[in-house]
Amino acid sequence: MVVTRNQTAPQPLALFHALLSGNKSMAQRLLAGSGVDQLKLVAPLGNVTVLHAAVAARVNVVLPQLVALCAAARVPIDAQIQMAGDCLLNGQRYSPMWRQLQSMGCRSPYDLRGVEHQATALSIAVRCQDLAAMDALLQAGARPASSPAVAATVARLAFDWDPATWDQLLPPLLQHGLDPLGPAGWPPQQQFRGRSLLATCFSQEACRLMLAHLEAQRAAGTLQLGSKQRCCELLLGACRSSEPPQQLVQWAISQLQQLIDGAHAAAGGEDAASLDNVRLAAAQSDSAVVLAALLASQLPRDLAAVMPNGSSLLTSAAGSPQPASCVRLLIEAGAVPTAADLYAAVDGLSPGGVAALLAGGAPVFNASQPTAFNRMPGFAQIFGGWSWPIHRTLHNLGRRYRHGYKRAVLILETLRAAGFRPTVYSNVQLPIFTHPDSFRVLPRLNPFDLYCATTSRDRGLPLANWYIFNGGLPAWALFAARDGSWSPATHHHWPATFKAATRALLLAANRASGTSGAPASQDPRTARRQRRFRALLRGNASAARRLLAGSSAAQLALVAPLGNLTVLHAAVLGASAAALPQLVAACAAAGVPVDAQLDMAGDDFLMMQSSPMGQQLRSLGVETPQRLHNVEHQATALSMAIYNEDLAAIETLLQDCAQPAGGPLVAAAVLYTLEGWCRVSWDQLLPPLLQHGLDPLRLAWPQLQQGGSSLLVSCWLEDACQYMLAHLEAQRAAGTLQLGSKQRCVELLLGACRGSSPPPQLVQHAVDELQQVIGAGAADGEDAAALYLVLLSAAADGSPVVLSALLASQLPLDIAASQPGGASLLAAAAISPQPAACVRLLFEAGAAPTATDLYAAIDCLKPGGVAALLACGVPAVDTSQPAAVVPHPERPQRYDGWSCPIHRTLHVLVTQSRYSSETERLRKLALQTLEALHAAGYRPTIYYNTSLPNFTWPDNFRVLPQLDPFDLYSPDASADRGLPAARRYSHGGYVVTLPPWVLFAARDGSWSPDTHSHWPAAFKATARALMLAAHRAGGSGSGSPLASQNARTDRRQRRQSAAAASGCQQAGCTLGALPAELLLRILKAAAEPMSGWM
Structure with a gap:
């Protein structure tokens, strides 16, 4: 009998191909075929078994057969994948495991969830939430405790997805040996307080199931803790749950009390750190059960100690989900609320925490200084704010206004109920967290004044940029902070729901009383004026001209009855520049100045819907007054034209004697246009205005009265700033530049700091003028603040021209002074655009670098x-x-x-x-x-x-x-x-x-052949080219590292002999003649510094 070879024998990895491609029928045929003993059950790389492949690809129909097959072949059911340092998502180029799986039929690495280092088939089933595969593996003998990947996968599910099937997923694992107090294994970076699965679990439902399992073990007498670590892990896990079993918590504390050394814990060390960890978690927990049990125990405690995260227990409790009960327990145990605790609760906008702390007694605050720094739990930064809680609440509302309105009002109401009222500071500077434009000492500082630019100007205060330029706060928030009560005059501060209820009540009362009203009739003059303004505001210039032509001088009515709104304003607002010449002539005949300013003091364009000016504009045809952002107090027609970027209107107004210096908002409009998303370039807008008298050193905002507030300084467009400096230099050369005051000298120097190449003669002229105004003697507080502002700007903006002129002058400069936040001039110069020159100038002037500057x-x-x-x-x-x-x-x-x-x-x-x-x-x-x-x-x-x-x-x-x-x-x-x-x-x-x-x-590693892989690709390419050149040019006596042991030595010798015979090669002139050691030294010298190759 002739025995023939079986031509249909399966390939060894055919089963892997069928499983990873999801071909269930093919997998069943292979397992039922005669060549099953020839199939490989373990892949060549990474200890991947067919069980891993079947579970990952969801081919559960053959899982029982695979389990039996692996058991017969002695392939453990809990085999772990070995792929340390590998990741499937790194792709085919960097992941050997993915190359192997792709060759076996896998289409995408995203199809293989759970395939990672030390993963078992059970952990992959848990990751895929495949309950059928998990039950089959558990019944076949798989054990959750056999690999750390199972606990790690449960922790990952709780952190990322929190599946709704915890009651089906977790109990089988717990019954088959999953230890909630064992290491989670993954992820070590998310082990907030403990290392166990229970302590790192983010799911309330999963925590509840694990705690119930532990309580059942405790009741049955099978729960063994045995170490301080496991006791702490149990307590930390109980802090995660909203309703932990009280008996389990008490038992864990009693076990911990037996194991811990009270004297050692009281003296510090590992036991003290463990107790601090547990107390901190209990204070921040969702339940007060653990905290109450800890405080009632005999464990050593120090309630006044500062936790390692920089906060106290009261601070953490005030920010917990249940601040009332946690804070009350700590206060009853002897903790005393401090100002830092209340600051943290206010900074976190936690009204419950504020109320709980104040219920234990109002702490004492130091209101002599406006600033108080405090660290919030969970944040690395130290936050600054007002030292008085009312104003600190408003400051934090400004930082987190999108989601903090209601909580801020609750905190304000709580503070007022505790007796706190707004305070006024005396003889202080504006704090640095307000981003002020100057730091001069103020005899009186009411923080409420900082939220309104107009009020700041009227009070003579510096500008708090943090409040003004970040939108400020709504009027009702400031009203609530002042403890205002309701009245018809303050009704508009209340929320919309109350307004709607009040409106419904009044409407019902009105209907019940039977009263009604009719609008009053309008006189013809008012009707004509409204038609004229309506035509202008709507951009109908021809209709406006017809109305002007058909009216007598007495009937023109060129000024609206409210706010000094003229037809020139209306024409510019409505983009009716074609009618401006006729309107200017009519205004000149009627004695209406072309630079007439709007009078709307106390009005706010942000509240245009309810303001008097907004109601007038609506009556004149403007349906949405909120869009008119340039309608504000003291605005002129020219400033509005600049805001609207209407070059035709600007040219017409300038030709008709409109003065850029005639209104305080012209410079502000120019600055807004230059900094905004303007449709016109600065060289179209700025030159005609400068020619007609626009002063670059004039205040850009009428509310600013301190250094750094002029158009030149406030402009961030470098080309425009350089053009204004050239304009001032031309005035200086012509002898028409008049500074005359300390303010204007300071503004010029600050603007010169902004320029990339300020004229040195102009800078020296400003320094000389400033020296004449201030003098060489000791400067007073205001002069010292102005000089320091200029010096700081020169250092921070990286202007060696200004800095060298200042340091060479006789001005009383204080090089050692620091900013209000504590940073020095050297620190500001070190982060400037030109650090080398600025730092060197300050150092030569006497400043010494410190570790703080380096940091x-x-x-x-x-x-x-x-x-x-x-x-x-x-x-x-x-x-x-x-x-x-x-x-x-x-x-x-x-x-x-x-x-x-x-x-x-x-x-x-x-x-x-x-x-x-x-x-x-x-x-x-x-x-x-x-x-x-x-x-x-x-x-x-x-x-x-x-x-x-x-x-x-x-x-x-x-x-x-x-x-x-x-x-x-x-x-x-x-x-x-x-x-x-x-x-x-x-x-x-x-x-x-x-x-x-x-x-x-x-680590300051140096280059060598062993560390060559760390260098950038550019250096590797250069080194490769050098070595290749040495290899090609080297002779038999060559010392090139790549030339030794070469198979083509004879051919190279013949080529070198021919070249020597023709005179093309000279001794010592080729790379091939260099020794290997010299080539390595050349590469080592070229490799440094590494950054030069990036």
Whole structure:
């Protein structure tokens, strides 16, 4: 008998092809065929089994057969995939696992949910929420505790999706051994307070099921904690639930009390950190059960201690979902509310927390200074605000107005009920968080005045830019803060629902009384005036001209009865420039000035719907007065034409003797047009206005009275600013430029700081004039503030011309003075556009760089500023503590970061990359900063006996014997070293991964063949070209690294002999003649600095 080969024998990986492609019938035929023993059950790479493939591809119909087949072949049902450092989403080029799965029939990596390192078939079933596959695997002997991927997958489901089938998904896993108190395994960056599945679970329903399971084990006597860690994890998980079992919580606390060393915990250390962690979680929890049990126990406690996140227990409780009960428990236990606690509740706009804190007694506030800094729980920044709660509430409402109106009103009502009233400060400066235009000392400061530009001007106050230019606050919010009561005159401040109810009530009363009214008749003169204004406002110039021609001088009525609104205003508003010449002539005949100003003091164009001017405009034909944003107090026809960018109207008005200096809003209109999305260019608008008398040094806003408020300074368009400087220089050369006052000198110098190349003669002229006005002696408070403003602007804007002129003068300058936020002049110069020149000038004038200046330049990723500071001296940094808080030179906040400059640079890179699309640019800046720091002698720091700082967003604050910040950029390294998770560096879906070459550069690594892979692609290409040239040109005696052991040595020798014979090769003139060591030294020298190749 002849035995023939079976031609239909299946391929070894055919079963994988059928499963991953979703071909159920093919998989069934293969399993039922005779060649089943020839099928491979484990893939060649990564320990992927057919069970993984079947569950991932949802081919559950063959799962029982596969389980039996794997059991017979001794393939464990809980086999784990091995793909450390691999990710399917990296694509075919970078993921070996994806290349393998794609070759076996998988179409997309997104079809394989749950395929990751250490994943089992059970974890993939849980990730896919495949209840049938999960039940089949559990019945076949799969165990949830066999791999950390199962708990990690449950934690991921609770964090990202929170499925509605928890009651079907979780109980089987718990019954088959899933430990809620075991490590979650994933994600280490989201372990906020604990490491277990229960403590990291974000689902209320999942927490309830796990706590019920633990309570059942406790009741049955099978729950074994056995360690402080598991007790803490149980309590942390109970804090996650809104209704934790009280018996379970009491039992866990009693177990913890037996295990913990009371004396050791009271003295600090790991036990104290664990208790602080639990107390903090209990204060912030959804239920007061855990907090009440902790406070009733005998565990050591310090209710007045500041938590590692920078806040107190009362602060955390005030921001919890149940502030009333949590705050009351802490106060009854002896905690005393402080001003910082109330500040945090106000900053978080938590009316319940404010009420709970005030119920325990109003704290004492220091109202002698307007500013109070405070740290909110969960935030790395330290927030500034008013020291008085009423005004601080309004300030926070301005920051979060989109969703804070109702909560702010509730806080204001609570504060008023506790006896708080608005306060007035005396002899203070405007705080930096208001972004003021000057810092002169004010004898009286009422914060309410800052929300209205007109009121600020009338009171002679500096401008609070934060309030004015961010839209301010609605009038009803300020009214509520003043504790106003209802009356018919204040009815418009109430919400629309109350207005509707009042309107319905009055209408019902009116109908019940039977009263009615009829509109009064109109006289003919009023009707003609309304028709004329209506024609102009609607842009019907021909109709307006006909009405003017058919009226006598006595019947013209060129001015509206309200607000001094003239026909010139109406023509400009309605774009009726064709009628302007006739209107100007009529106004001149009637004695109406062409520069007539609107009189609407106390009126607001934002409230145009209900204001008197808005009602008049509506009666004259303007259906939507809100669109007329240029209708405001003291507006002229020329300023309105500039706002509307109507060049024809501007030309007509200027020819008819309209003066740009005739109204206070002309400069403001020019500034608005230049900075807005204008349809005309600055060279069309600005030259005619300057020729007709527009003064660049005039105040751009009538409410501004301090330095930095002129048109020249306020204009951010560099070309327009440079043109105005050239205009002033021409006036100076002609002898017509008259400064005459300190204010105008300051404005010119501030404007020169804005220009890219200010005329040096003009700058020197302004400095000389200022020196004559102020003198060389000691300056008073106002003069000192003006001089410092100019000096700060020259340093911050990067203007060496202005800065050198100031420092060379005899003006009484204070180089050592700092900004109100604490930043120095050197810090401002270090982040300027020209740091090298500005820092050098200040250093030569006597300023000395400090660690704070260096930190400020690093926080802004300014390598030029870092190098300029280090060129003037290497400041000593205090690395005894990991955190260093420094003021920002341009913002009112203070920023946390590592005290080590190297690690601080990496921290800034991670923070800025999280919200930026210019990752490559930021990495290059960070690399240049690191190179400057390394050149100055700084090296990475390792900290000892400290906890993770607050700005890393750690999941706990236990004391670490050794802390190397490099370990925090890798969750695996953190877990291996037992470190808490630094969520700031790897947080959920917002993972900001630093490339290995960045960390290599931070360690000051140098080039070598082994580290060649870290260098940029440009250097690799250059090195490749150099080595290839050496390889091609090298001879038998060549030392080229690529020339040795070559198979074509004989051919190369013949070619070199021929070249030598023809005289084309000279000794020592080819790359091939260079030794290998010399080539390597050339590459090493060319590799540095690394940033030069980016």
